Amino acid sequence: MERLFKGIMQFRREDFLAHRELFCRLGREQRPHTLFIGCSDSRVVPSLITRTHPGELFIVRNVANIVPPYRQTEEFVATTSAIEYAVKALEVDCIVVCGHSNCGGCAALHKSHDELAELPHVRKWLQVSAEVPERVARLAVEGTPEEREWLTERVNILVQMRNLLTYPFIAERVKGGRLEILGWHYIIETGEIYNFNDELGAFERIGRE
Template identity: 40%
Template sequence: MKDIEKFIGGFRRFQHKYFGEDTRLFESLKRRQKPKTLLIGCSDSRVDPAILTDCDPGDLFVVRNVANLVPPFETGGQYHGVSAAIEYAVKSLKVRQIVVMGHSACGGIGALMAGDDASNETDFIGSWVSIANPAKQQVLAELDYKSPEAQVRACELAAIIVSLDNLMSFPFVAERVAAGELALIGWYFDIQQGALFQFNPDVNAFEAVVEAPDNGVTAE
């Protein structure tokens, strides 16, 4: 129960800040939300997007799932939580950018690289992370000489690109990108370094946009 008490105390501080000292922000948010950014992040407890970006309530429309993955566009099946959120953000909220944010030490990508069996019908994780199989196959083909740790990191980066590519399979996303009304951005948070990297499609590599506090190392 200590955790719950901690969370309740945190809510009281939130309440004091936004409903006590200065109510202007939530006076507008009470009526509607109008975020300009959809951020697709990982469910990992260490990578809360609002905390990492130090933003205000209403700034981000957030989707979080295991390994920050975007499935390809398809209309079969019954449940499309991530796809529904993307559709709402793009078509209703008309966001201006979609950020896919991965991170180091990702358990979902680790499970993918470890070869967890996605054929088991009760293995929800294995089935879900198989979305990033193209990233895994690329890493195994090109970096078979690397250590398992280096391969996992490479897959974490490559999986972000897979999700960016999958976003473009949604017709309403591709249409707005082509019209210059929507930008797709890939971020990678290095937990060990405390650094942020962004995918540069011109050079097909991730580059530091916020370097580590004591050194600047570019992700490869």
């Protein structure tokens, strides 16, 4: 706790003062250009890897960067409500689904029901991506564990991109050219980010030389 309090004081002395004008402008409104849907993993810091400032990204984070398909429900739906607010109220121009390397949530997709017995809510949440292991098994018949890991993370990203299009207000905006959906795979140990090229049907490294 002390470490967090010291960080707050340092923020006030340094970062806040350096961007005082920006924070004053943001005090009463926000106009983010992008909805960033990422994993809750502590190693993934959206503003750091995109070099964005406060007010630019509307961020949703959960285990394995999952997007539940659209549905009418009376349940409490955190991710769905955040997506709805970002698109309909804030009118973002872009949605990024960002997965990452060494994702524990994606690895758990390959675990059995009993192996996740101590994580019942995680197990339930991962059912949204239940199709991923089957698709990976078909694609990586003779792949190494490392190849299966990357493939799982990337197939999971594609599933969430598809799920976004089940939201009527998203599908309408995408069709009308008012909203773009991107799929990213962030490699923690190298700092590389691969973007899914829909025309080629493959992930390409951003900033290729």
